[in-house]
Amino acid sequence: MKTDSKRCSRQASWLVFAGVFLSPSYALAGEGPFFVTYTHQMEEPGNLEITTKNVTGKPTGGERFLGSALEFEYGLKAWWTTEVYLDGQTTAHDSTVFTGYRWENRFRVLPREHWINPVLYVEFEDINGADKSLLEVVDNDGEADLTGLNSENRIEKKREIEAKLILGSYFKGWTFAENFIAEKNVRHAPFEFGYAVGISRPLALAARPDRCNFCPENFQAGVELYGGLGTHENFGLFDTSHYVAPTLGWTLANGPRFTVSPTFGITETSARFLLRFAVSYELDQFGRSARRLFRNNGVGQ
């Protein structure tokens, strides 16, 4: 009986994946072309967006690395989006390691759209010191954190709670976003702060009538600026890293979105140059499809 139930669950899982990946249904992915900055756009209820965010660079005195984060973003409600990240990295002449996971939740505060729209963000992350996904910059994070051996860096455990205040606005096709970040290690260490701001715009505001890959409305260009702001004991810009990153997003007519962002460090402690790139795909009404498949297969009965 148990074996039957297991087999059934396995079949259902395969069906879910086959169903959603072979399904022609899709939606445009995500929240603009940003890598670090969040806008106030929430994931649509029931949609699942899968993204791989990558960053590569060669820090001074270190080896070239590729940091990766695999992101699963799901719209639970119109006002609540939840995400899980799986992080890993590979360093040349060293090793490839899994560096931990993050679970984040975003809550839209105001029911209507205003000239500025707040969203609250809460995240728990359980990563180690070898993590190089650079999904945010806080405190005195800098180029030195990207060097060293994986075997030594991964000993350091980082179980942290992170909160963000996300502010976003849309004005005449432009997207403006401002994030204020506070992070705290659950064991010790002071509160650490950071910021991220971004601005973007599609290359055309009105859509063309034909289905096309190279329509200008499929491209979004922008720039983001982010960095650390020290700790509550040592708040400010002294000895902190800051980056400026032009960014370009391109969405294909059948759904996948590609984003690339050359990133330039603008202070002494920042990495000189990083290249970020991402691929994302949004599965429309994943929740509904999964529920229907489980119901049709009698799983859980």
Added chain:
Amino acid sequence: MRRLYAVIRAASFLLLATAAWARIGTLVQQAPPKSTAVSDPFEGQQQAQLAGAKLFARECAACHGLDAGGKGKVPPLNQADVREAKPGALFWVLRNGSLKRGMPSFAHLPEPQRWQIIAYLKTLKRR
């Protein structure tokens, strides 16, 4: 006497519930008068309607159905109340959504694209 109080309580409850329901109405009815006065710059333009159809398939069809006939609890959009609604009211709904009813905001779409969707919605007829 006790029965009279019970009847009064039930009647009051029904009255309040009806008043609350009337106030909620449809989403389109909630649009403030100032918003409904705005007109669609693409109204009646065939190119805009075609672009709107493309955007509808991408942004709206997953919930409302490709034929806009609705799915489950999600309301159909090929109805007279949508066709006859003021474009400004539909624009207000697309901009704000309704977090309570699970309708997300589409403010992230540039304004011309939202108007193109509305131009397409106006052409829909029930099959």
